[in-house]
Amino acid sequence: MTDEGLEKEYKTVWDNALESLKTSLPPSTYEPWITPLKPVEPKEEQYKKGVFVIKSDQAFGVSHLNQKFLPEIQAAVNKAMGKEIPVEIVFVPSNVKKAPKKKFKPNEEIVLMQEQIDNLKQMHSFCALNLKYTFENFVKGENSKVAYDAAKMVSKAPGQKFNPLFITGSVGLGKTHLMQAIGHDILKNFPKLKVKYAKTEEFTNQLVDSCRNGSDSYNEMRKFREQYRNVDVLLLDDIQFAEGKKRTEEEIFNTFDALFHAGKQIVFASDRPIETFEKTPDRLKSRYEWGLSVEIKPPSLETRIEIIKKHARRANYEIADDVAEFLAKNYSKNIRELEGAYNKVSAYASIQGLELNVKTAKEILGFRENQRKITTDDIIKKCAEYFGTTAELIKGSQRSSEIKSARQAAIYLTRQILDLSFPVIAQSFNKNHTTILYSYEKLKKDIELNPTLKENLEEIENLIRN
Ligand code: ADP
Ligand code: MG
Numbered sequence: 001m002t003d004e005g006l007e008k009e010y011k012t013v014w015d016n017a018l019e020s021l022k023t024s025l026p027p028s029t030y031e032p033w034i035t036p037l038k039p040v041e042p043k044e045e046q047y048k049k050g051v052f053v054i055k056s057d058q059a060f061g062v063s064h065l066n067q068k069f070l071p072e073i074q075a076a077v078n079k080a081m082g083k084e085i086p087v088e089i090v091f092v093p094s095n096v097k098k099a100p101k102k103k104f105k106p107n108e109e110i111v112l113m114q115e116q117i118d119n120l121k122q123m124h125s126f127c128a129l130n131l132k133y134t135f136e137n138f139v140k141g142e143n144s145k146v147a148y149d150a151a152k153m154v155s156k157a158p159g160q161k162f163n164p165l166f167i168t169g170s171v172g173l174g175k176t177h178l179m180q181a182i183g184h185d186i187l188k189n190f191p192k193l194k195v196k197y198a199k200t201e202e203f204t205n206q207l208v209d210s211c212r213n214g215s216d217s218y219n220e221m222r223k224f225r226e227q228y229r230n231v232d233v234l235l236l237d238d239i240q241f242a243e244g245k246k247r248t249e250e251e252i253f254n255t256f257d258a259l260f261h262a263g264k265q266i267v268f269a270s271d272r273p274i275e276t277f278e279k280t281p282d283r284l285k286s287r288y289e290w291g292l293s294v295e296i297k298p299p300s301l302e303t304r305i306e307i308i309k310k311h312a313r314r315a316n317y318e319i320a321d322d323v324a325e326f327l328a329k330n331y332s333k334n335i336r337e338l339e340g341a342y343n344k345v346s347a348y349a350s351i352q353g354l355e356l357n358v359k360t361a362k363e364i365l366g367f368r369e370n371q372r373k374i375t376t377d378d379i380i381k382k383c384a385e386y387f388g389t390t391a392e393l394i395k396g397s398q399r400s401s402e403i404k405s406a407r408q409a410a411i412y413l414t415r416q417i418l419d420l421s422f423p424v425i426a427q428s429f430n431k432n433h434t435t436i437l438y439s440y441e442k443l444k445k446d447i448e449l450n451p452t453l454k455e456n457l458e459e460i461e462n463l464i465r466n
Helices: 004-025 027-034 057-068 068-081 108-127 147-158 175-189 198-211 214-229 246-261 283-287 301-314 319-328 335-351 358-364 376-387 393-395 401-418 422-429 433-449 451-465
Strands: 051-054 086-093 165-168 193-200 235-236 265-270 292-295
Touching: 004 027, 004 051, 004 214, 027 086, 027 246, 027 301, 051 068, 051 235, 057 068, 057 086, 068 086, 068 451, 086 376, 108 193, 147 165, 147 175, 147 265, 147 292, 147 319, 147 451, 175 193, 175 265, 193 198, 193 214, 198 214, 214 246, 235 246, 246 265, 246 283, 301 319, 319 335, 319 358, 335 358, 376 393, 376 401, 376 422, 376 451, 393 401, 393 422, 401 433, 401 451, 433 451
Parallel strands: 051 086, 165 265, 165 292, 193 235, 235 265
Antiparallel strands: none
16 A cells, blocks of 8 residues: 555544544543544654554653553554554654744744743743752762652653652651752753742642632632643642642642643652541542652661761862761751751851861750760650659559550650660560560551651650750
């Protein structure tokens, strides 16, 4: 058959395939996803003999189509063809620049203006991003490897890999940094794409404002939606803030669907895992879980040292190894606090003209030499006071709820603060070591799911240390 004949045949096959896809897929899928597809013609470079190649001009959509609808499309093409033929869906950019109309002479000034508008749009996106929060400034440790790699992949192919990407991890561990690094990288790799970064609190406030605006609320709402839907990449931070806020969650749900179906990339960050979103409706929770969820864990001592060294280097300062280690050892849970401690010591040292060594760092941060040594009994005593019971009862075997909570907290904090082995802790609590191990592991799990519990334990820990 001639190329022309083939071309015609492919077109008819595709028209017939479309007929059956129209009945087998819901309109909400068929319209946005299937109608823009066209079969590749023999004269086109993507044409492959013996393969039914279909093209899409939406780069973001191709992987989604391949993942979700390929079997249906394959079946429809086979049926229309009357035999089996492998189907491939490929991205072929359409000629975006339309030929100028006849009378219109392309004017260099206008082209230039368009470029300026593009640049301004990009700058606008950049403005919401912190210039420090780039991949280059992020230390990839064993705690953040998976999250870092996923973020990199998303920034190389927005909308095509993991959608949404959901980043979790406790406060101060680099979620916002990584999320904004995606934004920076996309703006660098794809200067035409529109990136929007926002905190969920800001999203909620704007939503409330636009609903409130009386007679003009329709217009305000339209403007609000445009801001969040007329983008290629939406980075929505601190999504835990939305939990249980009905109107906000509903708007996030609709924004998500609008963006997702247009093949746009969405990234969420939360300081709690998705499982803890008890008040969030299931349909939104399932959207959160649709793509990939990655967790940033607390970094090891080595990673913390590297982070603080990098942070100092950004200010053109080579911090001494022992000072970096001293800081990293004493600030282990939150990188923001670790950086804060460094900023404080370096500022004081430079104002006072002191050399920054471990001794000056300790003085500036108010660390007393020979600090009082904490014992297991101190911990038991503080936990007893906190829960309104006594040290004797904690060490005993009664199981009323206050005593149990106090005992569990004391076991957990003894392990956390003193880093003792379970058999040694068991002796102090008059228990056997499997009981201690079980109690420790149980509380550790509960903390992950319950932020209030975590805060209470931090409060007790502060009482013990001070
Ligand atoms: P989160 O959003 O998780 O609360 P942030 O992203 O705001 O935390 O990070 C807090 C601070 O710690 C920021 O200044 C960030 O640059 C820094 N930080 C966190 N993790 C890293 C890392 N792996 N490498 C470099 N800096 C980091
Ligand atoms: Mg943050």
